[in-house]
Amino acid sequence: MDEVTKEKLEAIRRGELSIVENVERALERIEKLNPKINAFIEVNPEARAQAEELERKLKKGERLGKLAGLTIGVKSNINVLGLRATCASKTLENYVATYDAEVIRRVKAADGIIIGMTNMDEFACGSSGETSAFGPTDNPAALGHIPGGSSSGSAAAIAAGMCDLCLGTDTGGSIRNPASHCGIVGLKPTYGLVPRQGLIDLAMSLDQIGPLSPDVYGAALLLEVIAGRNPNECVMLDVRGVELADELNVDIRGMRIGVSPKFEELTELGVMEVIDGAIEKLHDLGAEIVEVDLPHLEKGLPAYYLIMSVEFFSATRKFDGRKYGKRIEEVCGEEVLRRIIRGRYISRKEYRGKYYQRALQVRTLIRRELMSALERVDVIVGPTVPKLPHKLGTKLTPMEMYAYDYLTVPANLAGICGGVVKAGEVNGIPVGLQIQGKMLGEKAVLRVMRAFEASA
Numbered sequence: 001m002d003e004v005t006k007e008k009l010e011a012i013r014r015g016e017l018s019i020v021e022n023v024e025r026a027l028e029r030i031e032k033l034n035p036k037i038n039a040f041i042e043v044n045p046e047a048r049a050q051a052e053e054l055e056r057k058l059k060k061g062e063r064l065g066k067l068a069g070l071t072i073g074v075k076s077n078i079n080v081l082g083l084r085a086t087c088a089s090k091t092l093e094n095y096v097a098t099y100d101a102e103v104i105r106r107v108k109a110a111d112g113i114i115i116g117m118t119n120m121d122e123f124a125c126g127s128s129g130e131t132s133a134f135g136p137t138d139n140p141a142a143l144g145h146i147p148g149g150s151s152s153g154s155a156a157a158i159a160a161g162m163c164d165l166c167l168g169t170d171t172g173g174s175i176r177n178p179a180s181h182c183g184i185v186g187l188k189p190t191y192g193l194v195p196r197q198g199l200i201d202l203a204m205s206l207d208q209i210g211p212l213s214p215d216v217y218g219a220a221l222l223l224e225v226i227a228g229r230n231p232n233e234c235v236m237l238d239v240r241g242v243e244l245a246d247e248l249n250v251d252i253r254g255m256r257i258g259v260s261p262k263f264e265e266l267t268e269l270g271v272m273e274v275i276d277g278a279i280e281k282l283h284d285l286g287a288e289i290v291e292v293d294l295p296h297l298e299k300g301l302p303a304y305y306l307i308m309s310v311e312f313f314s315a316t317r318k319f320d321g322r323k324y325g326k327r328i329e330e331v332c333g334e335e336v337l338r339r340i341i342r343g344r345y346i347s348r349k350e351y352r353g354k355y356y357q358r359a360l361q362v363r364t365l366i367r368r369e370l371m372s373a374l375e376r377v378d379v380i381v382g383p384t385v386p387k388l389p390h391k392l393g394t395k396l397t398p399m400e401m402y403a404y405d406y407l408t409v410p411a412n413l414a415g416i417c418g419g420v421v422k423a424g425e426v427n428g429i430p431v432g433l434q435i436q437g438k439m440l441g442e443k444a445v446l447r448v449m450r451a452f453e454a455s456a
Contacts, residue, residue: 019113079200089333107226112225118154119134121149147178173412180420180434185213215453250447275382302359310343383433386407416438416439416441419435
């Protein structure tokens with residue numbers, strides 16, 4: 001899969017691959033595979049016409065944008081004009097978006113073609129891809145196992161070759177978790193780097209939209225397109241844009257890469273063996289491996305679920321069945337209801353200090369620990385998910401399900417960036433290497449990801 005995105009773009013620009021043909025191939029693959037994989041909730045009926053229009057522009061000699069006819073899948077909690085933004089819930093199953101989210105406007109301006117809306121855990125509440133009202137998503141890289149969540153459909157669509165690139169969202173690992181399970185590339189950008197206008201949020205202080213891709217170049221390219229300040233949003237970094245795709249560097253000699261013994265404490269042996277092998281490879285490529293201390297890392301999980309539940313409860317108050325959709329509590333699934341009830345309880349005045357305020361204190365602690373560690377190193381590497389994906393339909397307790405997020409939620413609590421690249425396999429099931437970087441440290445993260453990808 002090494003740089004397949006770049007090769008396809010070059011073929012389109014040279015006229016060796018027509019944009020119409022690229023879209024047709026994607027639609028044919030979706031038609032063939034989606035009944036089994038269930039990665040897409042809806043396909044864009046205008047995709048062919050949009051491809052034809054771009055083809056006409058190209059033949060006239062007009063310059064196309066950075067995405068130049070690539071097919072883009074979009075997680076179903078991001079508004080795309082004329083398509084359903086369902087959040088994979090009966091609450092919004094008939095809601096058709098009346099506008100484009102800011103990231104979609106940018107994708108379209110770069111001549112990307114929205115191929116359809118991807119499946120997900122209901123309202124992004126899940127780590128497995130099983131809570132969707134439209135049915136679970138299968139894992140193309142390990143059939144019969146969960147693809148991970150909540151960006152399950154986006155990751156599965158990439159792994160199955162149904163489209164070129166996808167947008168997902170990451171609140172506590174929802175891009176990185178399925179990227180790891182499906183053996184693809186995923187990137188959670190720094191909080192505030194990518195606009196969220198038009199995102200149906202899970203937790204406003206944690207959410208970030210980001211790319212999923214078959215390769216590191218594709219992730220860098222899509223992030224380039226969607227990143228940068230939006231004057232209509234107040235919670236954004238003052239960054240005009242980023243240049244990443246053409247600056248990917250496979251030379252990591254002299255880079256300081258942090259590893260923590262805490263990762264081994266929280267991770268299954270088989271997964272950790274693959275990660276240790278990946279770290280050894282990075283050392284062989286010339287990086288300096290440095291041990292860093294993250295003593296309170298595991299405390300991030302309960303803090304995250306408390307904060308997220310309060311913010312989710314607040315966010316769902318608009319789904320009261322009056323203006324659009326149905327009343328969420330009347331039609332939602334078990335996990336969504338659990339988070340609403342938890343958030344309502346913690347939000348009560350008498351419990352704010354006992355739970356929510358303490359969770360915010362732990363968030364500050366986690367942020368300080370990660371920032372301190374990243375002052376000593378360029379990036380921190382380790383496992384993405386502490387265990388292998390379970391088989392579809394396996395009954396897990398809520399805490400067993402939440403445990404998938406142990407290693408990903410700290411980056412969201414701290415607001416830093418994190419990427420995932422395939423490290424290897426255990427019994428034929430992909431395992432992803434997570435690379436975490438400083439705020440706006442995407443270039444260093446992508447550099448390590450690209451070096452590892454190129455050495456595979």
